Amino acid sequence: MVVLPESQFRMLKRTAMAGVSELDEPAPNSPLPKRVLDRIAAGENPVRAVRVLRGLSGRQLAAQAGITPSMLSQIERSGKTASTKTLKAIAHILEVPLGAISPHLSAGIGGVPSDTGRTVPWIPT
DSSP, X not given: OOOOOHHHHHHHHHHXXXXXXXXXXXXXXXXXXXXXXXXXXXXXXXXXXHHHHHTOOHHHHHHHHTSOHHXXXXXXXXXXXXXXXXXXXXXXXXXXXXXXXOGGGGGGGGGOOTTOOOXXXXXXX
């Protein structure tokens, strides 16, 4: 008998069902596989795309980030504003650089330093 977290089970199950293609190498100059970048380019929210890649449910990510599932849902669906602190926490949990889920905050782009706790608009890419 093996006991493992639900998120790891989901990731293993998805990988087994999809075959080896799910284990894509990261795209050049990106920490994410090309298939995830393609989904983001097609309009999917970066937080959601990476969350699904990591095998986390919305509730799991929200709990780990210290926000409500409703807040995460609003960030993923409607572009709800989120503080830099919250976006940094989400990026850390998803194991990606801040710029992967919020390119306009990477290195203070757009006049908003990335180390502030100010609320900034979420701009889907």
